Amino acid sequence: MSAVIEGAAIKEQSRRAAERGAGFLPRLVRQPIVVACSLVLLVIVLACVFAQWVSPYEPLEQDLQNTAAGPSASHLLGTDQLGRDILSRMLHGGQVTLLGIVQAVAVCAVIGLFLGLTAGTLGGWVETVAMRLCDLLLAVPGLVMLLVILGIYGNNEAAAMITLGVIMAPTLARVVYSATIAVREELYVASARVAGLTSFQIMRRHILAGVTGPALTQISIVAAVACIAEAGIGFLGLGVAPPAPSWGNLVTDAQNVMPISAWMLVPTGGIIAVVTLSLTLLGNGIRDAYMGRSSGSSKAFSWRALAVKVSQAESPAGGGAAPQGQEPILSVKGMTVGLPRGSSEVTIVDDVSFHVAPGEAVAIVGESGCGKSVTISGVLRVLPMGAHVTAASISFKGTELTSLSEREMNAYRGTGIGFISQEPISSLNPAFTVGHQLEEAVRLHRGVGKGQARQIARELMARVRLPEPEAVAKKYPHELSGGMAQRIAIARALAGEPELLIADEPTTALDVSVQCEILDLLRDLREQTGMALILVTHDWGVVAEACDRALVMYAGQVVESADVQSIIAHPAHPYTRALLQSSSVGIAPRQLLPVIAGTVPAPGYWPHGCRFASRCELAEDACRTGPIPMVTLEESSAARCIRTDVDELVRT
Amino acid sequence: MSSLLEVRDLTVMYRGRGRRKDKVALEGVSVSLNEGETLGLVGESGSGKSTLGNTVLGLVRPERGRIGFDGNDIAGLTGAARRKLSTQIQAVFQDPYTSFNPHRTIEQSMGETLANSPPMSRRETRARVLAMLERVGLDSTALSKFPAQFSGGQRQRISIARALLPEPRLVVCDESVSALDLSVQAQILNLLLELQRERGVAYLFITHDLSVVRHMSTRIAVLEHGKLIEQGDAAGVTDEPSQPYTRRLISASLSADAELQRDRRSTRRAMTLLAADATGDRSKLADEVLRTLEHQAVTEVFAQLVPQSRALALPLSRGLAGVADVDGVTALRAAVLELAPRTAEAMTPAAMLTFVQEARARKCSALFSRGQSGMLYGLIRDLAVAIETGDRARALELVGSFDEPLEPSPHPNGARAGEHTIESQA
Structure with missing residues (x-):
């Protein structure tokens, strides 16, 4: 359950993160480790390529005064048993090794990209043939083949590396293939086809761009493997014939002098390790940049920042209409939720107060980015890492939730407070049957044995009016329709016999007729059990159908709260009114709809005064000077607007 | 073109x-x-x-x-x-x-x-x-x-x-x-x-x-x-x-009109009750469905952009011109449901439709036998006027009072239908 809420918030967050920096290259270059690895590789490659000029000695030049010596001023990395300069031999040997890597990578890339791209874009029989060819190549034992080739061609380095490239090509082909078919299904490829681009243009502009990241990552790994393989071949004496150097030969030499001087192993092994490591890290960097991950403020991943911080504010901040009559089941006073952004924190929900009476259905209405979902996540304390909830009081049935530890809080989630999400199918685990998941929830919340849990699960399924519960229980989530999955999700939420059910856009993803059935079900369940409901939605139809009272949120604040009938008939806040008018109901067909100009200000960019002022027709100077309080209008309704008197005129 | x-x-x-x-x-x-x-x-x-x-x-x-x-x-x-x-x-x-x-x-x-x-x-x-x-x-x-x-x-x-x-x-x-x-x-x-x-x-x-x-x-x-x-x-x-499918689609789409939603809901509920109840007093339940359907029909017509009482006009004029017989009265009551073609009878399964029609026929013949058919004509004429002038409250009151002379006591099932009876009596 928590994963779902978190998922929603994180999705929003990562979208924001992506908005900050677009473009693959800038994201790549911004990672220090990528820059460092690239520099290291560049230096090594250049030094090897220009070895003739750079290296202090000839590779075969002997200094018999200094055999098997350690580092010194004349021999920076020491000498081998024949007194040859190790640095010079490494630089010259690097030419052989690097050339081998280039050969292997080139062969692998050409074959892999060709097979993967053609199979992915053309499909049909080409796809079948290409992918079966890959399977065939994967089935060939690589090492044996390599040794056979070396056996046939005798110390032929190029033949070995080309073979290595061929052996590794199918893995790359598969990576490219799967990336291609993922991109092929993207809407923007359909758009490009509608735009009239040829298949070749589509491949070049869209598919290649989508494939580059995964392919580069895979290629960097291929290069690293090739580096080690080349060294291995040299070490076994199957590569270039001594005395010509290669990194593999140097390791063999180092092994031979080990009894005299162990030092030689350090530079010769080290260079292979450094190159391999750099290639791998570079691959990781490419993957991160491609996935749009920010390369990490380390703060976000520190253990201390993991837990959600909850603190109790000193004085109850005023606002929401005070509950009257019966004791509310949930009462939230002055709750503020902040999420980490970079090194600072940004407020998403600002001083929200509301209450829910037993058996009451309260809607939280608003557009995306207004903080509806984060409000309920704050109550349930299921927020992304590093989130910070401050509240004067969040009390559920008289228990102060803010003072509970994470473990104590867990006892309330699911048991006292149930939750259902917008995506019923993805909120269920695809690996287990729905019956199993339901029984698991029953056992967890009711502490009963297997047999009894099974029976209760069947009762729950009957209560949510699932036809043929026995048959449905044996199904996996992907086999269910959206409506059935949502019923299962509701049944699971009911397993803990909650007194409050929180539903986050429970019907948004469903067809209209199914939506109607689900809302009817929720209403009936409420009447049977006296359960209260908080329903988060952006749809006024759902509000009118399912709820008694509505809270309208705008830019992290509650801007209006009233019972549903009156809020729809007589909205007091200009935003509520504008939102209601935006729906095409009551407007002559094909005439322009009244619109609210502009957009919802993003968290962190909220103005000091009324947050709706810049989009409001009634705004005057007083609206912009300071925070606007909630103004109580009638006994149970309030609006965060100082011009409700004018609203009266507008209304009539 | x-x-x-x-x-x-x-x-x-x-x-x-x-x-x-x-x-x-x-x-x-x-x-x-x-x-x-x-x-x-x-x-x-x-x-x-x-x-x-x-x-x-x-x-x-x-x-x-x-x-x-x-x-x-x-x-x-x-x-x-x-x-x-x-x-x-x-x-x-x-x-x-x-x-x-x-x-x-x-x-x-x-x-x-x-x-x-x-x-x-x-x-x-x-x-x-x-x-x-x-x-x-x-x-x-x-x-x-x-x-x-x-x-x-x-x-x-x-x-x-x-x-x-x-x-x-x-x-x-x-x-x-x-x-x-x-x-x-x-x-x-x-x-x-x-x-x-x-x-x-x-x-x-x-x-x-x-x-x-x-x-x-x-x-x-x-x-x-x-x-x-x-x-x-x-x-x-x-x-x-x-087509029934289109009607179902339209009736299932939610409107921000809370009153309309409530009426649609009570219709759905009454119909579920009728469908589920195999033994109880079916005729009473059918009456309830008829009542909620008629009530909903009138709310629906007001939810439309241009309320039209066209559906009422034809049977009304026919009835007024000719002799008032049971069929004429029944047609008149059926016309009320026609007001809201977006829901009307297509919402009801065939079996239920029979029950509703039976209920309508029964009520109409009761009215006729008491010589109160003229009253129904009057009510429906007023209803047509109320719809044309856009007087929602009056129209709902009228449709609520259709069966009043027949059933002076508040309906036992469903508090909402009862409310209307009380309101209109007051």
Whole structure:
């Protein structure tokens, strides 16, 4: 359950993160480790390529005064048993090794990209043939083949590396293939086809761009493997014939002098390790940049920042209409939720107060980015890492939730407070049957044995009016329709016999007729059990159908709260009114709809005064000077607007 | 006017692979769309509405049938011939987040749709892209930005700009506003309407949202499981649907009118009760259903943009002209349900319909035998007047008092129907 809420918030967050920096290259270059690895590789490659000029000695030049010596001023990395300069031999040997890597990578890339791209874009029989060819190549034992080739061609380095490239090509082909078919299904490829681009243009502009990241990552790994393989071949004496150097030969030499001087192993092994490591890290960097991950403020991943911080504010901040009559089941006073952004924190929900009476259905209405979902996540304390909830009081049935530890809080989630999400199918685990998941929830919340849990699960399924519960229980989530999955999700939420059910856009993803059935079900369940409901939605139809009272949120604040009938008939806040008018109901067909100009200000960019002022027709100077309080209008309704008197005129 | 788009007997199959069976996505669908008009395609998920759009766009190959565009059959066109059409037929897709390549700038993405237009210089291309962007409310800074730097609404504006860049004659809008917030949705709908007025482009508007489709369309086609259920002008299909499926679709779509929702709910509830109760007093339950249906019918008629009492007028005049017999009275009461063709009897399963009709006949003959049929005429005449003058409260009071002389005591089942009796007595 928590994963779902978190998922929603994180999705929003990562979208924001992506908005900050677009473009693959800038994201790549911004990672220090990528820059460092690239520099290291560049230096090594250049030094090897220009070895003739750079290296202090000839590779075969002997200094018999200094055999098997350690580092010194004349021999920076020491000498081998024949007194040859190790640095010079490494630089010259690097030419052989690097050339081998280039050969292997080139062969692998050409074959892999060709097979993967053609199979992915053309499909049909080409796809079948290409992918079966890959399977065939994967089935060939690589090492044996390599040794056979070396056996046939005798110390032929190029033949070995080309073979290595061929052996590794199918893995790359598969990576490219799967990336291609993922991109092929993207809407923007359909758009490009509608735009009239040829298949070749589509491949070049869209598919290649989508494939580059995964392919580069895979290629960097291929290069690293090739580096080690080349060294291995040299070490076994199957590569270039001594005395010509290669990194593999140097390791063999180092092994031979080990009894005299162990030092030689350090530079010769080290260079292979450094190159391999750099290639791998570079691959990781490419993957991160491609996935749009920010390369990490380390703060976000520190253990201390993991837990959600909850603190109790000193004085109850005023606002929401005070509950009257019966004791509310949930009462939230002055709750503020902040999420980490970079090194600072940004407020998403600002001083929200509301209450829910037993058996009451309260809607939280608003557009995306207004903080509806984060409000309920704050109550349930299921927020992304590093989130910070401050509240004067969040009390559920008289228990102060803010003072509970994470473990104590867990006892309330699911048991006292149930939750259902917008995506019923993805909120269920695809690996287990729905019956199993339901029984698991029953056992967890009711502490009963297997047999009894099974029976209760069947009762729950009957209560949510699932036809043929026995048959449905044996199904996996992907086999269910959206409506059935949502019923299962509701049944699971009911397993803990909650007194409050929180539903986050429970019907948004469903067809209209199914939506109607689900809302009817929720209403009936409420009447049977006296359960209260908080329903988060952006749809006024759902509000009118399912709820008694509505809270309208705008830019992290509650801007209006009233019972549903009156809020729809007589909205007091200009935003509520504008939102209601935006729906095409009551407007002559094909005439322009009244619109609210502009957009919802993003968290962190909220103005000091009324947050709706810049989009409001009634705004005057007083609206912009300071925070606007909630103004109580009638006994149970309030609006965060100082011009409700004018609203009266507008209304009539 | 000859049709711009003329789809005839279109059948589309999705070929199954391996163990999956072939699936018929569209079966013998025929729709037509005139130049500069909007054809709304509605249906639930799996109805094939998107498949129809994709077939028109050439993304899906039809099995059979003809897609006439400007008189030429474009079904199954491939290669260069199809690509040439891209200047004529364009699309705005649903998801503003995935309909742009994240690695390409807005200028690059938008320029794509000009690929098959007559060649022009880079500067000219840029000028056209910029002019179009400005038309949809963005400025030149957008050109070099990436899609991720825009909000959903802005991206959908850019999608529209991209689609309209080559000045197409037909744009397929596949759920173009479904992923947007209400206020943003209104902005985008307005933009689409304005552009249609300016450029005379025709839209094939695909959506599951009935209120949106009603607002946007000149004609509406309703699809269910790949078959065309109903097609006609927008007002006709939404206000007087002829097919049960369309009625069900309309009655299930939620309205922000809390009172209407309440009435629809009590009807649904009364009907569930009647369907579930096999042993109890069926005639009493049927009376309850009749009562809630009539009440709902009157609320429905007020929820329509222009309330019409036309349905009442004909039986009323007939009854007043001729002799008042039981049939006349029954027809009159039936006419009340006809007021709201969007729900009416199509909502009730056949068995229930019989019960409701029996209830109506029973009540009417009771009225007639007591010589109170004249009173019913009077009430209905008042109701017609109340509807014409838009007096909702009065109309609801009238419909609530239909059976008052018959049943002076509040109804035992359902507090709501009872309330009305009390109200109207007061």
